[in-house]
Amino acid sequence: MTEPRIHWIDSHCHLDLAVFDLDRALVLKRAQALGVRQLVIPAVTRRGWSQLLHCCTASPALYPALGLHPMFQDEHTKEDLIALERALDDPTVIAVGEIGLDFHKPVPDRSTQQDFFRCQLAIAHQASLPVLLHVRKAHDVALSILRQADVCGGIVHAFNGSLQQARQYNDLGFKLGFGGMLSLPQSRKLQRLVRDLPLATLVLETDAPDLSGFGHQDQRNSPEFLPEYGRCLAQLRGLEPAALADIVCSNTCDVLRLH
Ligand SMILES: [Zn+2]
Numbered sequence: 001m002t003e004p005r006i007h008w009i010d011s012h013c014h015l016d017l018a019v020f021d022l023d024r025a026l027v028l029k030r031a032q033a034l035g036v037r038q039l040v041i042p043a044v045t046r047r048g049w050s051q052l053l054h055c056c057t058a059s060p061a062l063y064p065a066l067g068l069h070p071m072f073q074d075e076h077t078k079e080d081l082i083a084l085e086r087a088l089d090d091p092t093v094i095a096v097g098e099i100g101l102d103f104h105k106p107v108p109d110r111s112t113q114q115d116f117f118r119c120q121l122a123i124a125h126q127a128s129l130p131v132l133l134h135v136r137k138a139h140d141v142a143l144s145i146l147r148q149a150d151v152c153g154g155i156v157h158a159f160n161g162s163l164q165q166a167r168q169y170n171d172l173g174f175k176l177g178f179g180g181m182l183s184l185p186q187s188r189k190l191q192r193l194v195r196d197l198p199l200a201t202l203v204l205e206t207d208a209p210d211l212s213g214f215g216h217q218d219q220r221n222s223p224e225f226l227p228e229y230g231r232c233l234a235q236l237r238g239l240e241p242a243a244l245a246d247i248v249c250s251n252t253c254d255v256l257r258l259h
Contacts, residue, residue, distance in 0.1 A: 012205035031223035096124035097132025180213025
């Protein structure tokens with residue numbers, strides 16, 4: 001394999017999950033050989049935090065984030081919030097995430113999700129850390145909570161809202177994450193959105209093992225595919241991949257304070 005000249009960052013990758021247990025080191029090695037030099041690993045539930053932190057000790061390329069994911073609200077308790085505050089003493093943790101709101105299914109716990117979101121925003125701000133947001137069918141509610149909170153910026157992962165909502169997140173110091181969905185033929189609206197947004201607001205992600213892009217729909221998504229998604233974004237923006245990669249990497253490093 002030739003030495004990659006392009007440097008990519010996967011700003012959202014669940015490499016800690018069990019689905020990578022059999023080949024995690026190999027997947028990381030292959031992704032790195034393709035130029036993916038840094039990967040941010042966001043958490044889902046407190047139960048997974050120790051495995052996540054352990055997984056990230058395998059390589060300095062892996063950056064852990066800790067938080068309580070809104071899709072798993074049933075599993076979270078008030079004690080988890082106290083545990084989160086304490087867990088952020090670990091200096092390797094670079095962000096609080098993934099946190100947010102998910103109103104996709106008619107769930108009875110919308111107000112609990114909002115309480116946990118507010119609390120985790122406060123915990124992140126107290127620790128001076130950015131946040132990784134998961135927001136589905138709830139952008140206006142999330143934006144109004146963010147406006148009332150103190151935040152150190154962050155990333156809205158797998159963004160799929162409107163241009164107006166995107167701009168409101170940008171005004172609050174947020175970048176927007178895009179990945180495999182960009183490469184699907186049915187993603188016209190998303191493709192138009194990434195053409196209209198300022199380049200300085202875009203970051204790349206896979207969300208592996210979910211949200212596989214074109215050519216991989218039946219496969220486990222993987223950080224190895226990030227350069228493909230990056231080339232797709234470059235094409236949509238009419239840029240050379242190397243030029244696009246430089247911009248999105250510096251966007252990611254700025255907002256997450258990586259170096
Ligand atoms: Zn995720």
